[in-house]
Structure formats: structure tokens, C-alpha cells
Amino acid sequence: MNTNAKLLLITIDGPAGAGKTTASKILAERLGYKYIDTGALYRGVAYEAKKSNISSDDDAGLEKLCATLSLEFVRSEKGLRLFSNKSDITDEIRTPEMSMLASAVSARMVVRKYLLFQQKELGKGKGAVFEGRDMGTVVFPMADVKFYLDASVKTRAKRRYKELAGKKDSPALEQIENDIKHRDENDKNRKLAPLKAAEDAIIIDSTELDIDAVVKHMISCIQNLLS
């Protein structure tokens, strides 16, 4: 890909397991852009809240926590790592418990307000692919290109199952499907920045598409904007 290509800000929103992370990483790599996983930030808040015994509906506690938090992405040969107050929490935030807790804290105004600022800062300078739930609708409504990646619940659950298989305490497929449905419900129906496609988003259903086909389609959609 042309490395002198124009610097765009690209957003990819969608529900859990739709393939956003893999597609965002490959797309960013092909374009020479940075990749930002905003779900990791919500997971970071959830992880620190749990560590400090702050419940997901304790707004005063969460506000205090956010005021002292320092979440930072670091790129290393192991990929994009998330550090919280200087310790690497990348692996700890990837558990089913943290998925549910991240979804719960993400419905709180104090948390969204705190992370909105952080995300806008990260978006300065463009040349980035941002993955999340409200990237195209709330955080970057002026993004150059917006994608909304979806897939059937069954397909998303199977993908997550494969990802988690072999890991310690990996859940059964049925459990994963239920968790995904529960998270969809939370993320789509919350009052603040609910998960939905922006009006000007390009919607891609990846139920029947592999990741290469998804990225190929994305590149074909942005090709004319790059030169």
C-alpha cells in the first residue's frame, strides 16, 4: 500500500465478536496507521474498579477512580499493550468477567466523559483506525470513513469460543452466546452513546465473510480517499 497515502481517521464500530479487532489491526497495518482499541480503555477502568472494590453503579467512586487513573497504550513486539499506572494489564482485561464489567461501567456518564477526552486526544493527527461502539456516532462524528461491522450472534459466539479455547477456565459455547446477547442488550440500550451505526456508516455483515474479505471490502471503500 502507498505509504505516502493521505492520513484519514477511520472508525469501526460494532458488537462484540464481529471481527472489529482483527479487521482494525490489519487495516491499520496495511495503511501504516496506528490502531486504537477503545474497548481496552473501558476494560482498564473496569479492572481498576474491581481492584479497588468500586461497584459499577457507584458514580462517586468511579469518578474518583478516573481522576487518578493513568491508562496508556504502548506498542511493543507483542502488539498493542495497555498499561495502567505503569503496569501492563493487557492480559488481565481479556477475561469474560472483565467483558461484562466493562460493559457495565461503560454505561456510566462519569466513565464515558473521562474516556471521551482521552480518545479525542489519541485521535489528534489522524492516520488512525479507531475501534469501538460509539466511534462514528459520538467520539469522531467527523471521521473520514465510518464502518459498522456486524455478524449474527451465533457466528460471533463461535468466533469468541475459538479465541478463548485452550485458555484457563475457558467458557462453554452456550455461556459465551449468552454473555454476548447480554452485552449486546446493555451496549445497544444504554442511554449514553448506545451502540448503533452512524447514519453515514458503511455497514458490513461479516457472518459469511472471512477477515480477508472484510478488509478487502474496507480498502475498496476507502481507496479513492487515499490519493
Ligand code: DC
Ligand atoms: O470492544 P470490547 O469488547 O473490548 O468492549 C468492552 C465493552 O466496553 C463493551 O461491551 C462496551 C464498552 N465500550 C463502549 O461502551 N464504547 C466503546 N467505544 C468501546 C467499548
